Amino acid sequence: MGKTALITGATSGIGKATAALFAKQGFKLILCGRRQERLEQLQNELGRDTAIFALNFDVRNREEVFSAIGNLPKEFSDIDILVNNAGNAHGLDPIDKGNPDDWDAMLDINVKGLLYVSKAVIPKMVDRKSGHIINIGSTAGKEVYPNGNVYCASKHAVDAINQGMRIDLNPYGIRVGAVNPGLVETEFSEVRFKGDSDRASKVYQGFQPLKPEDIADIILFVVTRPYHVNIADLIVMPTAQASSTIVKKDL
Ligand code: NDP
Numbered sequence: 001m002g003k004t005a006l007i008t009g010a011t012s013g014i015g016k017a018t019a020a021l022f023a024k025q026g027f028k029l030i031l032c033g034r035r036q037e038r039l040e041q042l043q044n045e046l047g048r049d050t051a052i053f054a055l056n057f058d059v060r061n062r063e064e065v066f067s068a069i070g071n072l073p074k075e076f077s078d079i080d081i082l083v084n085n086a087g088n089a090h091g092l093d094p095i096d097k098g099n100p101d102d103w104d105a106m107l108d109i110n111v112k113g114l115l116y117v118s119k120a121v122i123p124k125m126v127d128r129k130s131g132h133i134i135n136i137g138s139t140a141g142k143e144v145y146p147n148g149n150v151y152c153a154s155k156h157a158v159d160a161i162n163q164g165m166r167i168d169l170n171p172y173g174i175r176v177g178a179v180n181p182g183l184v185e186t187e188f189s190e191v192r193f194k195g196d197s198d199r200a201s202k203v204y205q206g207f208q209p210l211k212p213e214d215i216a217d218i219i220l221f222v223v224t225r226p227y228h229v230n231i232a233d234l235i236v237m238p239t240a241q242a243s244s245t246i247v248k249k250d251l
């Protein structure tokens with residue numbers, strides 16, 4: 001059996017595609033998310049290829065995070081790879097019209113949730129002087145776009161945390177790096193627009209967006225480099241995208 005990987009946000013999009021690809025490589029998987037039905041479905045489907053342990057918790061809930069990860073069965077408790085992927089945008093409003101509940105959600109999930117999960121996983125990596133953390137940032141963590149304000153802030157925080165983790169975990173030989181995608185067609189925009197599928201689908205019309213499988217491929221590449229190679233920070237956009245605001249669309 002290969003390495004053990006914990007993936008947050010494995011019930012959809014980038015996390016789900018990464019779980020499927022990792023399963024094919026024979027990685028043991030700890031798959032996390034809140035939607036129990038989807039976790040069970042993943043356990044059934046990917047369980048044909050590898051050993052799966054499903055963990056249902058909300059990354060915002062510090063106690064749930066520590067209890068779930070702290071009580072993993074022995075055969076899953078030595079985590080080699082952590083993919084900090086759970087996250088979403090909530091709303092797309094100018095700062096004066098933004099909803100503070102959306103701000104809380106983005107900062108609590110994308111930033112504090114990532115910190116809680118990392119805090120629960122890192123000590124054993126430190127003890128073993130080995131491990132690999134991949135933080136899923138965004139182009140929104142590299143530049144700010146109109147109405148992106150707090151989502152961009154949350155992803156800029158991920159960028160800073162990624163750098164800070166790499167510095168602080170350097171003495172222990174732990175690899176830390178970020179993958180920062182541009183536009184990927186997932187449930188991301190459905191969540192951002194609170195279930196408005198028409199508005200969500202328009203985001204990806206008129207050009208070829210990235211697929212979650214494109215990002216999964218890159219994550220697999222990152223984690224399968226020889227141990228002395230650490231891909232520290234990587235930006236990937238669809239060919240049609242030049243920046244957060246410049247997308248060549250044929251409409
Ligand atoms: P999806 O909406 O398809 O997936 C988001 C995942 O995060 C789901 O599995 C969801 O699971 C999980 N999640 C959300 N909130 C919580 C929570 N409170 N607790 C636990 N899990 C949670 O979006 P993507 O796959 O696109 O997003 C994955 C990551 O990629 C995010 O960090 C996003 O910011 C980033 N990203 C996405 C881009 C895009 O264009 N799609 C581009 C750049 C970065 P569940 O609801 O079951 O809990």
Ligand code: 8X3
Nearest residue numbers: 138139140182183244
């Ligand atoms: C997701 C990409 O451009 O919608 O992080 O912010 S974008």
